[in-house]
Amino acid sequence: MKSPIQDYLLELHQRHASNKEGKVADYIPELFKANPDWFGICLATTDGHVYEVGDSGQAFTIQSISKPFVYGIALEDNGRENVLAKVGVEPTGDAFNSISLDPVTGQPANPMINAGAIATTSLVEGSTSQKKIHRILEIFSRYIGHDLTIDDAVYKSEAETGHRNRAISHLLRNFNIIPSDPEVGLDAYFRQCSINVTCRDLAMMAATLANNGVNPQTGKRAIMGEYVGNVLGVMASCGMYDYAGAWIYRVGLPAKSGVGGGIVAVLPGQLGIGIFSPPLDALGNSVRGIKVCEDLSRDLHLHMLRVPNASSSVIRRTFNSNTVASNRLRPHWETLLLHHEGHTIQVIELQGELVFSSMEKVVREVHRCSPQAYIIILNFRHVQSLNDTCSDLLLKLWQTFADEDRKFVMAELDHLPKVARHFRQRLSAELHSRVRFSDDLDSAMEWAENQVLAKHGRIKAELQNISAKDFVLCHGFTPEEIAEIEALLKQRNHVVGEEVLRAGDPSTELFFLKRGKVSVIIENDEGKRHRVVTYSPGMAFGEVAFLDRSPRSATVHADTDVECGVLDVAHFDELTAANSPVAIKLLRNIAIEFSHTLRRNNRALRLYSR
Amino acid sequence: MKSPIQDYLLELHQRHASNKEGKVADYIPELFKANPDWFGICLATTDGHVYEVGDSGQAFTIQSISKPFVYGIALEDNGRENVLAKVGVEPTGDAFNSISLDPVTGQPANPMINAGAIATTSLVEGSTSQKKIHRILEIFSRYIGHDLTIDDAVYKSEAETGHRNRAISHLLRNFNIIPSDPEVGLDAYFRQCSINVTCRDLAMMAATLANNGVNPQTGKRAIMGEYVGNVLGVMASCGMYDYAGAWIYRVGLPAKSGVGGGIVAVLPGQLGIGIFSPPLDALGNSVRGIKVCEDLSRDLHLHMLRVPNASSSVIRRTFNSNTVASNRLRPHWETLLLHHEGHTIQVIELQGELVFSSMEKVVREVHRCSPQAYIIILNFRHVQSLNDTCSDLLLKLWQTFADEDRKFVMAELDHLPKVARHFRQRLSAELHSRVRFSDDLDSAMEWAENQVLAKHGRIKAELQNISAKDFVLCHGFTPEEIAEIEALLKQRNHVVGEEVLRAGDPSTELFFLKRGKVSVIIENDEGKRHRVVTYSPGMAFGEVAFLDRSPRSATVHADTDVECGVLDVAHFDELTAANSPVAIKLLRNIAIEFSHTLRRNNRALRLYSR
Numbered sequence A, B: 001m002k003s004p005i006q007d008y009l010l011e012l013h014q015r016h017a018s019n020k021e022g023k024v025a026d027y028i029p030e031l032f033k034a035n036p037d038w039f040g041i042c043l044a045t046t047d048g049h050v051y052e053v054g055d056s057g058q059a060f061t062i063q064s065i066s067k068p069f070v071y072g073i074a075l076e077d078n079g080r081e082n083v084l085a086k087v088g089v090e091p092t093g094d095a096f097n098s099i100s101l102d103p104v105t106g107q108p109a110n111p112m113i114n115a116g117a118i119a120t121t122s123l124v125e126g127s128t129s130q131k132k133i134h135r136i137l138e139i140f141s142r143y144i145g146h147d148l149t150i151d152d153a154v155y156k157s158e159a160e161t162g163h164r165n166r167a168i169s170h171l172l173r174n175f176n177i178i179p180s181d182p183e184v185g186l187d188a189y190f191r192q193c194s195i196n197v198t199c200r201d202l203a204m205m206a207a208t209l210a211n212n213g214v215n216p217q218t219g220k221r222a223i224m225g226e227y228v229g230n231v232l233g234v235m236a237s238c239g240m241y242d243y244a245g246a247w248i249y250r251v252g253l254p255a256k257s258g259v260g261g262g263i264v265a266v267l268p269g270q271l272g273i274g275i276f277s278p279p280l281d282a283l284g285n286s287v288r289g290i291k292v293c294e295d296l297s298r299d300l301h302l303h304m305l306r307v308p309n310a311s312s313s314v315i316r317r318t319f320n321s322n323t324v325a326s327n328r329l330r331p332h333w334e335t336l337l338l339h340h341e342g343h344t345i346q347v348i349e350l351q352g353e354l355v356f357s358s359m360e361k362v363v364r365e366v367h368r369c370s371p372q373a374y375i376i377i378l379n380f381r382h383v384q385s386l387n388d389t390c391s392d393l394l395l396k397l398w399q400t401f402a403d404e405d406r407k408f409v410m411a412e413l414d415h416l417p418k419v420a421r422h423f424r425q426r427l428s429a430e431l432h433s434r435v436r437f438s439d440d441l442d443s444a445m446e447w448a449e450n451q452v453l454a455k456h457g458r459i460k461a462e463l464q465n466i467s468a469k470d471f472v473l474c475h476g477f478t479p480e481e482i483a484e485i486e487a488l489l490k491q492r493n494h495v496v497g498e499e500v501l502r503a504g505d506p507s508t509e510l511f512f513l514k515r516g517k518v519s520v521i522i523e524n525d526e527g528k529r530h531r532v533v534t535y536s537p538g539m540a541f542g543e544v545a546f547l548d549r550s551p552r553s554a555t556v557h558a559d560t561d562v563e564c565g566v567l568d569v570a571h572f573d574e575l576t577a578a579n580s581p582v583a584i585k586l587l588r589n590i591a592i593e594f595s596h597t598l599r600r601n602n603r604a605l606r607l608y609s610r
Helices: A004-017 A063-078 A080-086 A114-123 A129-144 A152-161 A163-174 A182-193 A199-210 A225-238 A244-250 A287-299 A332-340 A356-368 A388-400 A417-426 A441-455 A479-488 A569-577 A581-608 B004-017 B063-078 B080-086 B114-123 B129-144 B152-161 B163-174 B182-193 B199-210 B225-238 B244-250 B287-299 B332-340 B356-368 B388-400 B417-426 B441-455 B479-488 B569-577 B581-608
Strands: A040-045 A050-054 A255-257 A262-267 A271-276 A315-320 A345-354 A375-386 A407-411 A435-438 A490-494 A499-501 A509-515 A518-523 A529-535 A555-558 A562-568 B040-045 B050-054 B255-257 B262-267 B271-276 B315-320 B345-354 B375-386 B407-411 B435-438 B490-494 B499-501 B509-515 B518-523 B529-535 B555-558 B562-568
Touching: A004 A040, A004 A050, A004 A287, A004 B356, A004 B388, A040 A199, A040 B356, A050 A199, A063 A080, A063 A114, A063 A129, A063 A182, A063 A225, A063 A255, A063 A262, A080 A114, A114 A163, A114 A182, A129 A182, A129 A199, A152 A182, A163 A182, A199 A225, A199 A262, A199 A271, A225 A244, A225 B244, A244 B225, A255 A287, A262 A287, A271 A287, A271 B356, A315 A356, A315 A581, A332 A441, A345 A356, A345 A441, A356 A375, A356 A388, A356 B004, A356 B040, A356 B271, A375 A388, A375 A441, A388 A417, A388 B004, A407 A441, A417 A435, A435 A441, A441 A529, A479 A562, A479 A581, A499 A509, A509 A569, A562 A569, A569 A581, A581 B581, B004 B040, B004 B050, B004 B287, B040 B199, B050 B199, B063 B080, B063 B114, B063 B129, B063 B182, B063 B225, B063 B255, B063 B262, B080 B114, B114 B163, B114 B182, B129 B182, B129 B199, B152 B182, B163 B182, B199 B225, B199 B262, B199 B271, B225 B244, B255 B287, B262 B287, B271 B287, B315 B356, B315 B581, B332 B441, B345 B356, B345 B441, B356 B375, B356 B388, B375 B388, B375 B441, B388 B417, B407 B441, B417 B435, B435 B441, B441 B529, B479 B562, B479 B581, B499 B509, B509 B569, B562 B569, B569 B581
Parallel strands: A345 A375, A375 A407, A407 A435, B345 B375, B375 B407, B407 B435
Antiparallel strands: A040 A050, A040 A271, A255 A262, A262 A271, A315 A345, A490 A562, A499 A555, A509 A562, A518 A529, A518 A555, B040 B050, B040 B271, B255 B262, B262 B271, B315 B345, B490 B562, B499 B555, B509 B562, B518 B529, B518 B555
């Protein structure tokens, strides 16, 4: 399928393929073997889709692009302050191989120059070069999603000719920035620079950073979220050697280049870019790579400081239980009471990746609820993530209602088990009784309705034993007609858990529920059980038997021990054939019940279809 | 109402109020009058909500915080390249009053140092100082939402003692960076620095930048969106005088401080921050202001490079017309055909602020549609904005289907008139016939259904004239029963536009639609008319007359000239009293129709309630 995005990238590739400026790196023979015409562009989205054009599968050595990623490992292995004590974060305006050590402390200016990078690699866990590079390879393959190799020829050549880097590392040893054998970190550094990657790999590394540290294809975390901003920060301010200001200004994407011809660039929260083209400019950046970054930023409006509003869609919808009720059908008096009290149950459905600014909007939405809203249900079904700030805000929000008799339900949080655990652990004893977790919105709403009914002294309708005159379908019957229908009903009991009727069976009976609860349960495509409706005593189910007589469309389960009165279709047909008023009244009452259900559904549909 | 966010800010204010470090600026007496205890913090969201604690209403002079905003005006007045030719964008690491001119070109390093700022103000439109400051005040009040004043004492004092700045501006004249009288820009610069603001004002200025240049309270644009990234870019790389790298690393918020004690900071797409506390550190930044920025960033996880996924929620839902159909009820044969062809009409509902990365996901979603999807409807109801990249991608997407017989509908785009115009203007003649715009999804779906029916040679069901035997409610009637009901029907005709029945009227009649179309129309809370249902010939409406006889719940309009057969409830009651099989069959058919509608609604509800 032709994609306009693929088309655009092809056009972009063509636009710059003819640019023959720049020179392939020649300080070691292995790099100079690169074909100056090699040129690949790759885009990876935060949900793992990859676009690639040109030589996107051509392997080359990662070189300095390894630096920010190894910096992330050093942060994880040592903590932020310990790393900052050894390596600064200020741009130098100097070339990549400048020494740029603080004259007093010996601290390298930042982790993107060689001095800072060697110090950083020395900070990676592992007492030997082998252990360090093992850790680096393991983390890099988490970023990329497959195992990686090292180009031994490049490594050996770099190690043999890297006199300047050796000098730097001994200077770092001199200043005690590297407190032990400087050769260990240096050797690991030479190896890390010699890791083979493709520009597709680079795009995945970038997309992993864009996706807050989680590889979007494998779902594996490559770096803790709290360090993502720091890694991208040093890329933004020090990534492109010189001209940090111009890069942020013109391109606005944290980026890093390597003398192998690669460039990695990240649009946080949006996408990762990998480019490969060996000819370099005087600063050591890929000539075509820079042009492609500039064009991508301009053509597609990609800029880290010009981003969409993070909170515009956080509230998916809000409603109270007058608009949408639980799927539990209730006796008339309960329905009336709940309708009257509908404003006391408020539902707020959230969506997206929640951060401070979106949760702030949620807090306001909760405050906007009527003071009579006794139960507030937050539905997390469409929430993909929730940072700690959000959890804290929610906990504090509940505490602000501590002096009120308000309850909160967190619905459909099961896909975020860590968040749910975090909440549960931090609930105070007092909040424990006031905050409830519920696997689905429907049961959350039923629970809320039960709370409201209990508040008004109405409980456990299902325990009542109903006689025929109380049946909804017998409304308007004379005592004789009641007696007539009662005589036709066969008593049938089920214990909790039994199937009362089964999908696919022929429809030959109408059930009057006298005691207990039954539910229609279906499984959705993902195998999740979903309650369509629960009936209470006084209601009938299986009416289709008296209408078009198609087979049972769903299975009905006994939620409790139940007692039913069963009317056989043969008896109904006899009533009809005799043109009995009982038949007419039954049909009219069935139609009236349907019309009520339709009216209720239409309210919900009008809300939902928005 | 106690808010956890307000509580947090109060706690933050307390945390730093006792910090007595720093010195109030004293280079002019007017600034030294400031009370060192003044301390205000303000947060403004991208939807215009403001949190404020402390001395948030205390006026002070904006000083250097004016620089990035005036830079934005210079960009608008001269274009990006003309401004870049005069003023660079590289951080200097030098103090705010450093001269930092390029030794060859005389170009100031960036617009945040005084030299760059004076050059920038000289670039603002206006031949006199008065004209320039008038323009600056006008734009600043767009950022803030109210008119602004200048502190004349501060202005005069700055103008009298600003020898260094006068020297700088003459140097700029010497290098021809300022090509005319240097006193004009210099005087406007002194005035711009003396504009009175509060930290609440600063928060609104920041929120306007965070909101892509539009003041979130007034809805007025203060700066063109395309320059927002540049203004924030110079704030990010050069805003905090020294330590650009550390600022991005530790705080990660583009920011600018002024010697009046103000700091403005922006989290793009999320929020604006204004802080005011006069005591300054050695670099000229508010001591408490810096601490508050650091704490806000850490405590609330605010970092421009760690942002939520921009595309995770772009697809609100997708469905085909088997799940949800238009509100037009169609004759049985049409319904069957549409059901069979349901997969040929695909609806994709979008939401949020669309940028490249979200539109890329939409493009993939369209590609994922079945090849049989003949009509694709994109619903924009929940889309707040759409940048040019998105429009271009959509146009190109349609073109990729040029060789296919596919049609596209853009539904509910009326709240984005500029976008709609942009699309219409750029449609090629060929696309014109294949892309349709529709004000609401329901009519888009009806149009799509009509297209599918037309493709199969089924059109204009409403033109057919239906006799009683074809009525849905007469299904299963014997010829005698048909004759019996026909004898009872009164013919009633309406011309297009007439009310057939009216909400609130008593329900005394059942209508059999013989020819034409009628619709139930309601107005929603916003006064927008909404079609509940449209009936086709052969259908009945007003059944409630035969059920619980509550008053008409909605008004029914004739969409075309219509012919109805009307059954009076009195006649129906006679049939019932006589226990006529006609009554039983009518009631049963009403119930069956209801059960079909319920089944259809349940499909839609299951989709929508997700």
